[in-house]
Amino acid sequence: MSDRETDASAVLDTLKDSLNHIGMHASAEQIMAAGRARRRRRLAGTAAAVVAGAAVVTGVTLGLIPPTGPATTNAAGGVHIRTVAYTVDSQNDGTVRVTWDKRRYFEDHQGLQGALRAAGFPVLIKVGEFCRGPRDAGTLSPSGVGPGVEKVMKGQRGSDANVTFVFSPAAMPDGKQLFIGYLSPAQLTAVGGNPGSVERLVPTGEPLTCTTEPPPAHLRSPGGPPKN
């Protein structure tokens, strides 16, 4: 081996050694769970689209929802979706009752987004990204909630890991939607698990500014009250 080859080998060995301690934080089981959730999400997305289509057709046929009217639904055109990760149920008062499993929610956020939209609640859900509108100063409470969110979303924690939320489509200001940004596992680790998500009202039909920078860590006692 020439001196040059030896030298090159030494450089690459140094590089290799410097990364010897690097490894994934996620376990194989978490990866497989994410894959299974993805399959369910695809199925749920299809189901949500079918349900939404059926709800709109039913509403229009019965004269309950004008063709260009708001996406609020009532019992006749309600949405009722159940998956392992979440449930979405339209209520008679026009609100939408949602439960989701804190362990699974971020694996199936697109399915949840589709289900909420199908139920008439405008929402944008992302994981690891945090968006705001062009005129939003970016103000958040320590638990990651922006101004006005409490009017459209209220939550209560159950006895187990499930959280129940009531969404109010009628309370959503015109031209707005709820943005929910779940922290990715790496971001959750960085903030010590709190907050677990960011909620803001953001405009529809306008470009949003997004960042992968998570909100500041919020120290609170385990099992404390849920947001709102």
Added chain:
Amino acid sequence: MRRSKRVPDVKQREFAEFYRSDQAACLRAVLVSVGDRQLAEDLVAEAFTRAWTSWHKVACHPAPRAWIVRTALNARVSWWRRQRREVAWDGTHEVEALAAGDTGLDPALLAALRRLPRRQREVIACRVFLDLDTGGTARVLGIAAGTVTAHLSRAVASLRAHLVNAEDLEARP
């Protein structure tokens, strides 16, 4: 009935074994390519998730580790394109400087890697961390074998200069 239960178990065991034995090498290869620990972890997790959902194909792949790294790097391109279409970014998604405490990495070495052109980093990733030979690296990256050799040579020269400079600085009073 017993057979239908056994097959998924075997599949899970195979994938779990593959993940445990190869995740670190794949992460290091992607980390060298993208220069960002958190992004690398997200991309590798995405690639392994795709591998799991298509395990019947990936398990038969001649170089599954290379498949993971290629998929992770492709996911990065797709991810950036999608973000460009959907939202106006404030630029903070491309982390410019990571503190050593955040990653456990030598920040100077990380900076030296980031200064290399993308192809040179990818060649290093394949040759050093996936233990691919020149031909295998060329196939994974879709370039000529001679180009692989040239990229590796230039990358080594740049890194050597960095290491020598770093040693010189440490030797000074």
